[in-house]
Amino acid sequence: MHVTLSVWQALLIAIWVALVESRILGFATLTMRFSPLMTGMMVGFIMGDIKQAMIVTAAIQLVYMGFVAPGGALPAEPAIGAAIAVPVALLGHMSPQGAIAIAVPVALLGSYLYQFRFFLNTFALKPMDKYAREGNARGLRFSIIGIPALISFVLFIPLIFIALYFGAPVISGLVSNIEHGTIIHVLNSVGGGLAALGIAIIMQVIGKKRLLPFFFLAYFMSVAFAKLEINMTIYAIFGVIFAILYVMLSQKNASENS
Amino acid sequence: MHVTLSVWQALLIAIWVALVESRILGFATLTMRFSPLMTGMMVGFIMGDIKQAMIVTAAIQLVYMGFVAPGGALPAEPAIGAAIAVPVALLGHMSPQGAIAIAVPVALLGSYLYQFRFFLNTFALKPMDKYAREGNARGLRFSIIGIPALISFVLFIPLIFIALYFGAPVISGLVSNIEHGTIIHVLNSVGGGLAALGIAIIMQVIGKKRLLPFFFLAYFMSVAFAKLEINMTIYAIFGVIFAILYVMLSQKNASENS
Amino acid sequence: MHVTLSVWQALLIAIWVALVESRILGFATLTMRFSPLMTGMMVGFIMGDIKQAMIVTAAIQLVYMGFVAPGGALPAEPAIGAAIAVPVALLGHMSPQGAIAIAVPVALLGSYLYQFRFFLNTFALKPMDKYAREGNARGLRFSIIGIPALISFVLFIPLIFIALYFGAPVISGLVSNIEHGTIIHVLNSVGGGLAALGIAIIMQVIGKKRLLPFFFLAYFMSVAFAKLEINMTIYAIFGVIFAILYVMLSQKNASENS
Amino acid sequence: MSDNPTVEATNDEPQATTEHRIPQPDALTNKDLMKSWFGWWWANEVPHTFDRMLAPSFCFGLIPSLQKLYKDKDELAKSFQRHLLFFNTQATWGGGTLTGVTLSLEEARAKALANGEEPISEDMINNTKVGLMGPLAGIGDSIDSGTVQYIFIAMFLPFAKQGNFLGALLPFLCFAIATFTYGYYFTKMGYSLGRSAAKEIMTGGRMQGIIDGLGILGLYMMGILAGQYITIRSFLKFSISGKVFNVNTILNQILPGALPLLAVILVYWYFQRQGLKITRALLYLTGALIVLSIFYII
Amino acid sequence: MSDNPTVEATNDEPQATTEHRIPQPDALTNKDLMKSWFGWWWANEVPHTFDRMLAPSFCFGLIPSLQKLYKDKDELAKSFQRHLLFFNTQATWGGGTLTGVTLSLEEARAKALANGEEPISEDMINNTKVGLMGPLAGIGDSIDSGTVQYIFIAMFLPFAKQGNFLGALLPFLCFAIATFTYGYYFTKMGYSLGRSAAKEIMTGGRMQGIIDGLGILGLYMMGILAGQYITIRSFLKFSISGKVFNVNTILNQILPGALPLLAVILVYWYFQRQGLKITRALLYLTGALIVLSIFYII
Amino acid sequence: MSDNPTVEATNDEPQATTEHRIPQPDALTNKDLMKSWFGWWWANEVPHTFDRMLAPSFCFGLIPSLQKLYKDKDELAKSFQRHLLFFNTQATWGGGTLTGVTLSLEEARAKALANGEEPISEDMINNTKVGLMGPLAGIGDSIDSGTVQYIFIAMFLPFAKQGNFLGALLPFLCFAIATFTYGYYFTKMGYSLGRSAAKEIMTGGRMQGIIDGLGILGLYMMGILAGQYITIRSFLKFSISGKVFNVNTILNQILPGALPLLAVILVYWYFQRQGLKITRALLYLTGALIVLSIFYII
Numbered sequence A, B, C: 001m002h003v004t005l006s007v008w009q010a011l012l013i014a015i016w017v018a019l020v021e022s023r024i025l026g027f028a029t030l031t032m033r034f035s036p037l038m039t040g041m042m043v044g045f046i047m048g049d050i051k052q053a054m055i056v057t058a059a060i061q062l063v064y065m066g067f068v069a070p071g072g073a074l075p076a077e078p079a080i081g082a083a084i085a086v087p088v089a090l091l092g093h094m095s096p097q098g099a100i101a102i103a104v105p106v107a108l109l110g111s112y113l114y115q116f117r118f119f120l121n122t123f124a125l126k127p128m129d130k131y132a133r134e135g136n137a138r139g140l141r142f143s144i145i146g147i148p149a150l151i152s153f154v155l156f157i158p159l160i161f162i163a164l165y166f167g168a169p170v171i172s173g174l175v176s177n178i179e180h181g182t183i184i185h186v187l188n189s190v191g192g193g194l195a196a197l198g199i200a201i202i203m204q205v206i207g208k209k210r211l212l213p214f215f216f217l218a219y220f221m222s223v224a225f226a227k228l229e230i231n232m233t234i235y236a237i238f239g240v241i242f243a244i245l246y247v248m249l250s251q252k253n254a255s256e257n258s
Numbered sequence D, E, F: 001m002s003d004n005p006t007v008e009a010t011n012d013e014p015q016a017t018t019e020h021r022i023p024q025p026d027a028l029t030n031k032d033l034m035k036s037w038f039g040w041w042w043a044n045e046v047p048h049t050f051d052r053m054l055a056p057s058f059c060f061g062l063i064p065s066l067q068k069l070y071k072d073k074d075e076l077a078k079s080f081q082r083h084l085l086f087f088n089t090q091a092t093w094g095g096g097t098l099t100g101v102t103l104s105l106e107e108a109r110a111k112a113l114a115n116g117e118e119p120i121s122e123d124m125i126n127n128t129k130v131g132l133m134g135p136l137a138g139i140g141d142s143i144d145s146g147t148v149q150y151i152f153i154a155m156f157l158p159f160a161k162q163g164n165f166l167g168a169l170l171p172f173l174c175f176a177i178a179t180f181t182y183g184y185y186f187t188k189m190g191y192s193l194g195r196s197a198a199k200e201i202m203t204g205g206r207m208q209g210i211i212d213g214l215g216i217l218g219l220y221m222m223g224i225l226a227g228q229y230i231t232i233r234s235f236l237k238f239s240i241s242g243k244v245f246n247v248n249t250i251l252n253q254i255l256p257g258a259l260p261l262l263a264v265i266l267v268y269w270y271f272q273r274q275g276l277k278i279t280r281a282l283l284y285l286t287g288a289l290i291v292l293s294i295f296y297i298i
């Protein structure tokens, strides 16, 4: 695998990743970030082989169906996975399965990069408090959008560029090192467990300890009825019904006529 | 299939159908109307081959297991289906499957005939208001039972007689025309969808919008648990329990000791 | 099968059974009584073939997984079954399946013996009322522990000894008589139905007719969801949730914030 | 054809009634209850109309009993009229029970009128009937038509398969006898319940709870029936650059059971807006189903 | 044999007690709680009788603690007597908790008596015990006997299959140690809960809610157990002109699980009518089961 | 880094504000709502931080509208500051709705201030926001990210498999357009609901019921998500005299789903004890997961 990307190709892909991971394109970036598809398409476009890129990406997508990120904790960054794995696969004429083997660990590593962006934001956004105190809308706007966008670009572009330009052999090595054995097991476990954090955050933010029985009800419904593969929307409808009935019954006017 | 029924045979069957569809034999006619069995038996008796008639009818019955008619809307009239299909099958030495192919479309058409009876009743029963105003019990009785019975006889006897006496070839033609293709698809769709009307009528008549969550609860229980094939009686028992709990909780004396 | 146990072996096993069935070793005897395992081990120890005894007992255990005795009504006494069946099996070099065939009817008979112990206790414990009236702790203690223990020993030791010492042929005869046919069917039916007694006792003791809907809810949940094989702990958790929600809603302060 | 039957009773309790002497009513006996139950049972769906539904047969059943209660021609005529207003329920659970309940209320009214006391109002009688008819229809349809009937048929179907006429006769007889018997039992039960209900009504007791409970059960049973009997699925397919999309599959991914539910909701919502215009709803619904299915949308 | 144990306590709080000086009780220590828990644990089902069930062993456990609380012979005797009245519950969840709760109430009563204050009545102590024993029995039986025990057995059964005696010893030891330990924990918890419960009882607080909640859970668990452990099915078959009818199949079409439920309801209904006559119910039920099964009806 | 963001608002309603004349606010138009919705939509997760979460982007969206409401520099600054306090919710269901609700409350406040009336307090605005953000996050995450997104992806995935770029573009476009559209709809709905909510809040009406209901739904959806997305299982095995025990199998016998639940409960319990210290929880949880999985305990 000695074929590599051109500087421009690597740079363009790196910029794309920065656009997605900085979330600068608005809420619509959510699905760009949660799904490898758009990134795969861009890579195909940049490398001139959309067809093969899409086929590889579709295989990667299957691994990431159904991820959610309550409270911010997405257990992997599929877009980053695709940004690295699809070029490597195209250059090395790898099978979609081989591409998955690269995308999964890279996406896991990527999720720690995203967390690091959070971390940097936490410090760098402090100026906004000053502008707010002064009623300075212009400054406020800049510190809310400008600063974190800059951080993301500085963080993602060089890293992704290096990974892509010098990277194919390095990545292949890295990947084959961790593919089996403990590292991948650890990464998987961390990914599978971190969802607990986001869920607990929302529970804490909802803040009504009194209503926790409904959390447990839902949890054990989903465990007990697992074999029935009940659709999420139906579960949500049951939730709405329970909420309505509870509120009706807990208010005095419950027995009023309507 | 040039063998036909005698005048008397056709007439007797037509009268039987009118008795059933006029509902003049009381609530017991419900099952005569919902199920082809009694009609099949009568046809067998009139045509002198009970055994074969029963075998054919049993096959037809399987198509109509579990029909209900909340608010009056039965999606097919199995009795009418059997009244036509069983004679045709007996005369033509058809298989039970062939008989079903005739019974199903005829029963669908029959349901529009039954609706038409409704329609005529709606106008023809007006005199009862006059008798009621006068406190005239005799006139009231006549207009409630006599008029609609007459209407049914005038409606069903000639139609069924003609269909049977002149009909075997006609019906066969008709049936083979609609058996495949759009007409039967349309009739099936209408039949499958009309149940919504009766259910909505009862919901409207119950009239407590406040309690609608229980409708949705039941609906999605029956969807989510479809694979478990839960018995209707068990569903009903759950309904009773929910109703009792709701009423207990919505009344102030809920926490009283008993 | 003319080989028999020695006097000492038979006596030791009989004493063990009396210890277990008198419950004199505290609440821990519950599992000794509900499960044949400890008895099987003791028999193996006494007869010098622990290995084979354990293998036979493990097979017997499978018959008795999941028995409970609400209100005292255990439908069979596995310990008694094992005390007789394991020696017979060891002496006769029977297969585990053969041992089960002996254990099951013996255990059924044993459950009537246990009931008889109850019966005797009911009369024999009367003195305790006198001691209580006198505030005599010593006498009270003796009549509560000493009398029933004595009764159990007098009841179980001779019976089990005789059964074991003279019994192998007798028991084999007895068992092959009842193994098939009506007697075993009757014993099974009684065993399967007596659980109703204990459950009804607890229901009566709980005494809140008003809350019976929850009994029916649970009963029909367990019937309707039988195919899902839902774990008992999960059922219990649902019960806790229902109880909490009911109490929250039935108390006026339900809509308070927390 | 009047397509919009009003359910409200005439509310004018004429003060005149207490002035001219109204004769004492005869007490209702078990025989009267049987007569009324049989009348309703017999006429049941014979006079089915779109605007009154089963009111005529309900009235038909009551006639002999009302004649014993209201010797006064005016009151008799009024009682006939009020029981010709829109009424629909299932035959045994609904009609049996309500025949009993109604007669007990009518009896209380008749006695009060004769004694010059404050009678149970026509409104009260109507509200009770109307409040209970829906829930009991829901319950009765699922049990009688939906369960009892098909259990008997299933039990004896093997006879029919062997060509034995018992396979037709036995389910018919069992169903006829069973429903007639417990229908009459419901009538008597309704009658004695009605007596206490009458008091409850006066004192504003737990009547509301009972109606609520029955309403829940009725709506709940409608939900179960809707889930099991309405069969609407989409046959629509479309393709984007060569790929075929099956709308029904997509709908099932979003919300299984969406189409049947939609149908019920639309009709229900129509009734909420326009009142209980059954004929029109029937026509519109049939029309919509035909058009949609002609184009294989459903 | 007295077949009808009355649960009611003697309600006569003698006024005399406050006149002759009653000595101060010793305070109960953790050691006393352990002694009482161990006493109950040990005697547990040894003195099982039909009319008192487990009351004797409950009393047995309390003896040393009651001796510390009631130095007055009369009060001691009365306390013995009241704890010999009908009592039945499961050993750890029920007996542990209630040993603790009862001792805290008795201690409060003993102190009040010594100080000449209004004591917690015997009735109150009894009602608390009787209110909680049923629910906790339901919960405890399903968890201890029904779950914990069989989990340990299932875990180690492979040993037994290989002929290793650990397959018998380990489940026994694990169960013995686990239940003894958490039973003692429940005792201590019950004791400290009882102290606040005593106050709640006096002020009429949330005690009712707790008893209700436990009652729901107990009844609910009985429902689950009934559904999973009662195995009654019909073996009845009959044939009409050659066709064989299997009653059990028909019953399952009407209502799956009908027979086991019927059995529970009949016994429960018997108790409702006749009081908690366990022996008779046992005899009748066994008799009925024998007769029905001899004829292969079940 | 401040790890403990306080959610409480500054409660000091300065009396001075009513003294110096405060200019009348401009009325908010649909265009303003669109601007604020777009602002929030655009900035959404760009300035995500651990201590404020999405507060900066929420504030960002409000800026133009707040400028129209508060011509007074002081009030404007205060309004900026209060909307930079900890805030986290899902973009459309939560953020859309709350943008609308908040603007309607701010408008009411601005008007009252200008008219010298008693204004809606800062606390009230904050409590409403904080009370609703959690439940709506739970609902929105399950619907938007968890359902809508993957339905579009599943629908068009076959394209991608065939190498057609529409398989990427179409799900992106559909999702972007759909969520933008209904998010704006929620904004408008929230704005008009907020107007009545403002009155409800003043009169202490059903607001509590709504928040309770949303809280139930939010917690319930979290339960469903926890059951479906957290995948922790034990890989621990141990053997006693040759027999291998698989801990995960044993755990599943005791309580299926115990481990994922345990993880949530531990983190939740940490927040209950220590406050919402997300970074620390993240570090501890990751650390624990790494250590446990290195030793193949999980």
Ligand SMILES: OC[C@H]1O[C@H](O)[C@@H](O)[C@@H](O)[C@@H]1O
Residues within 6 Å of the ligand: A069, A070, A071, A072, A073, A202, F053, F054, F088, F089, F090, F091, F137, F138, F141
């Ligand atoms: O859970 C609410 C919210 O939390 C974080 O802010 C992000 O993960 C969002 O994507 C999510 O909607």
Ligand SMILES: OC[C@H]1O[C@H](O)[C@@H](O)[C@@H](O)[C@@H]1O
Residues within 6 Å of the ligand: B069, B070, B071, B072, B073, B202, D053, D054, D088, D089, D090, D091, D137, D138, D141
């Ligand atoms: O649904 C109540 C009632 O509605 C109509 O009157 C008929 O369909 C009856 O068979 C049915 O019982």
Ligand SMILES: OC[C@H]1O[C@H](O)[C@@H](O)[C@@H](O)[C@@H]1O
Residues within 6 Å of the ligand: C069, C070, C071, C072, C073, C202, E053, E054, E088, E089, E090, E091, E137, E138, E141
């Ligand atoms: O059901 C409560 C209790 O009842 C009886 O006393 C015995 O069967 C115990 O084992 C059981 O725990």
